Amino acid sequence: MSVESLFPRIEPLLNRVSKPIQYVGGELNSVVKEWDETRVRWALMYPDAYEVGVPNQGVQILYEILNEREGVLAERAYAVWSDMEGLMREHGIPQFTVDGHRPVRAFDVLGLSFASEMGYTNMLTALDLAGIPRRSADRTEDDPIVLAGGHAAFNPEPIADFLDAVVLGDGEEITLAVTEIIREFKEEGAPGGRDGLLLRLAATGGVYVPRFYDVGYHDDGRIAAYTPNRPGVPGTVQKHTVMDLDEWPYPRNPIVPTAESVHERYSVEIFRGCTRGCRFCQAGMITRPVRERNQDTVQKMVKEGVRNSGFQEVGLLSLSSADHSEIGDIAKNLADEYEGTNTGLSLPSTRVDAFNIDLANELTRNGRRSGLTFAPEGGSERMRRVINKMVTEEDLIRTVTAAYAAGWRQVKLYFMCGLPTEEDEDVLAIADLATEVIRTGREVTGRKDIRCTVSIGGFVPKPQTPFQWVGQTSHEDVDARLRKLRDRLRGDRKYGRSIGLRYHEGRPSIIEGLLSRGDRRVGRIVEQVWEEGGRFDGWSEHFSYDRWEKAAEVGLAGTGVDLDWFTTRDRDEDEVLPWDHLDAGLDRSWLWQDWQDSLHGEESLEIDDCRWTPCYACGVCPSMGTEIQINDAAEGRPTLPLTVL
Numbered sequence: 001m002s003v004e005s006l007f008p009r010i011e012p013l014l015n016r017v018s019k020p021i022q023y024v025g026g027e028l029n030s031v032v033k034e035w036d037e038t039r040v041r042w043a044l045m046y047p048d049a050y051e052v053g054v055p056n057q058g059v060q061i062l063y064e065i066l067n068e069r070e071g072v073l074a075e076r077a078y079a080v081w082s083d084m085e086g087l088m089r090e091h092g093i094p095q096f097t098v099d100g101h102r103p104v105r106a107f108d109v110l111g112l113s114f115a116s117e118m119g120y121t122n123m124l125t126a127l128d129l130a131g132i133p134r135r136s137a138d139r140t141e142d143d144p145i146v147l148a149g150g151h152a153a154f155n156p157e158p159i160a161d162f163l164d165a166v167v168l169g170d171g172e173e174i175t176l177a178v179t180e181i182i183r184e185f186k187e188e189g190a191p192g193g194r195d196g197l198l199l200r201l202a203a204t205g206g207v208y209v210p211r212f213y214d215v216g217y218h219d220d221g222r223i224a225a226y227t228p229n230r231p232g233v234p235g236t237v238q239k240h241t242v243m244d245l246d247e248w249p250y251p252r253n254p255i256v257p258t259a260e261s262v263h264e265r266y267s268v269e270i271f272r273g274c275t276r277g278c279r280f281c282q283a284g285m286i287t288r289p290v291r292e293r294n295q296d297t298v299q300k301m302v303k304e305g306v307r308n309s310g311f312q313e314v315g316l317l318s319l320s321s322a323d324h325s326e327i328g329d330i331a332k333n334l335a336d337e338y339e340g341t342n343t344g345l346s347l348p349s350t351r352v353d354a355f356n357i358d359l360a361n362e363l364t365r366n367g368r369r370s371g372l373t374f375a376p377e378g379g380s381e382r383m384r385r386v387i388n389k390m391v392t393e394e395d396l397i398r399t400v401t402a403a404y405a406a407g408w409r410q411v412k413l414y415f416m417c418g419l420p421t422e423e424d425e426d427v428l429a430i431a432d433l434a435t436e437v438i439r440t441g442r443e444v445t446g447r448k449d450i451r452c453t454v455s456i457g458g459f460v461p462k463p464q465t466p467f468q469w470v471g472q473t474s475h476e477d478v479d480a481r482l483r484k485l486r487d488r489l490r491g492d493r494k495y496g497r498s499i500g501l502r503y504h505e506g507r508p509s510i511i512e513g514l515l516s517r518g519d520r521r522v523g524r525i526v527e528q529v530w531e532e533g534g535r536f537d538g539w540s541e542h543f544s545y546d547r548w549e550k551a552a553e554v555g556l557a558g559t560g561v562d563l564d565w566f567t568t569r570d571r572d573e574d575e576v577l578p579w580d581h582l583d584a585g586l587d588r589s590w591l592w593q594d595w596q597d598s599l600h601g602e603e604s605l606e607i608d609d610c611r612w613t614p615c616y617a618c619g620v621c622p623s624m625g626t627e628i629q630i631n632d633a634a635e636g637r638p639t640l641p642l643t644v645l
């Protein structure tokens with residue numbers, strides 16, 4: 001049966017909402033397929049505002065891969081702002097996709113991509129507006145399969161009751177595999193109904209169906225076990241790893257947003273994974289091993305992507321872009337190719353010890369030399385040893401002053417506050433470092449107008465990392481340390497004015513911590529917050545700590561556990577963690593040992609990256625049947641050289 005566009009009902013409301021263009025669709029490279037000519041239909045939702053969600057790589061890749069297949073249709077959906085939500089409720093308009101403006105309830109799958117846990121309340125808004133029952137157990141044959149992916153899906157337990165299925169890891173292959181299972185299931189006349197389909201998905205071992213697992217608790221509140229409650233459902237669920245990125249050169253036809261968005265550029269992922277071993281970094285741990293995209297593929301993708309989109313900026317994406325074994329050639333060739341045009345290049349993520357100022361200069365041949373960002377993450381050398389991000393102060397000062405000497409005037413340094421074992425002195429060391437950066441910068445350039453901005457985020461312990469057992473620092477302690485740092489910088493008459501400080505208060509990190517390491521009991525809190533009006537919790541202007549704190553009291557009443565129990569409590573090695581049955585490939589004892597090493601301020605024995613040194617047995621490759629993939633010519637090269645003044 002055909003599904004009509006809701007646009008004739010949406011359009012009259014658009015002059016009453018902010019940024020109406022975000023609901024209109026029709027962007028360059030968007031696709032609207034005939035409903036009746038397709039058999040499997042996905043609504044791909046990024047549960048944040050259009051301006052944040054539209055550049056998301058994951059959604060764009062899956063959108064293109066699915067729409068390339070005959071008989072398959074994919075449309076995009078984003079969270080609607082409160083003004084639109086109110087009007088939709090008033091006029092009975094359900095959650096819609098921006099491509100065909102079709103109701104998401106009509107699709108076979110509602111696929112949600114969670115880059116962050118703070119989008120959970122937006123998911124509940126979308127389900128409610130769509131007319132899809134909030135809880136998986138209450139859904140019927142007329143409802144889509146609500147399936148989550150993205151980094152936050154590595155612990156989906158806080159929203160397990162609202163999800164039908166979860167996939168871990170790279171989406172390209174598993175999305176097509178799920179599509180095939182749905183196609184066959186429908187062709188066979190949907191045997192066993194909704195549960196029949198979910199059982200087929202669960203039986204693959206690569207799709208987690210939370211409803212098929214019972215959770216038992218000890219009297220003290222800790223989890224006793226996760227137990228499959230249906231025959232054929234595996235005890236653990238594995239993540240997915242795409243082994244040849246060159247076979248998946250997407251996006252080829254990037255969506256060009258019609259409304260302003262957070263990134264307006266064509267982004268190419270130059271490699272996936274990171275084996276540097278920073279202990280706080282969930283992304284690095286869950287995306288192992290490193291798989292590089294070949295230089296030729298990168299160049300071809302850039303050429304095609306720029307031609308198909310008209311973007312004037314190209315981002316070379318990855319977790320640590322300067323670590324690509326061919327980054328020098330890639331940057332030089334692209335800079336040559338686009339010399340004299342308006343097309344600029346950027347490396348959005350770099351590591352200070354791998355950063356090469358020559359490379360930065362190459363990338364900005366076509367553009368302004370405004371600012372460079374480095375992320376030492378920890379203020380003191382001791383702290384950097386604890387987090388296994390070993391950059392010596394000397395390395396950092398040398399790199400930053402090289403940047404000033406090469407004509408850069410603004411340097412941004414990113415740190416975290418609230419790291420394990422942190423003391424006031426570790427945070428105050430940030431002031432010393434920034435002061436030294438300015439002092440040497442002035443000396444090298446002979447100028448007084450150089451600036452350094454210190455930007456500080458709150459540390460949140462994440463699942464599937466060596467810090468998954470650590471008690472999070474309280475927001476009171478984080479705030480007190482940040483105040484001391486601010487006072488230290490303000491009191492410095494000689495250099496303080498050249499140093500900017502940006503930080504957020506500690507309370508949102510506690511809620512992120514609750515949602516990152518929570519279990520199924522936290523679902524009631526999310527629901528309560530949503531009922532009390534929680535929306536867009538990732539936006540500081542919409543976030544209310546009080547709302548979350550009150551909801552935690554109500555939601556956890558009678559459970560014997562509370563907000564502190566989930567956040568600031570240390571866990572023992574033998575405690576069952578809510579994500580232990582979800583296999584990211586990492587060996588649990590390796591993670592634990594790494595956590596113990598960090599307590600003694602020891603760098604990982606494997607400080608040298610396994611791209612260039614022997615395997616140090618983190619467990620991923622043997623358990624997932626994968627291997628490190630880098631250009632052979634790069635073997636034995638531990639890092640890019642720093643430019644020495």
Ligand code: SF4
Nearest residue numbers: 610615616617618621
């Ligand atoms: S298993 Fe070995 S080679 Fe593979 S990511 Fe882990 S340490 Fe590196």
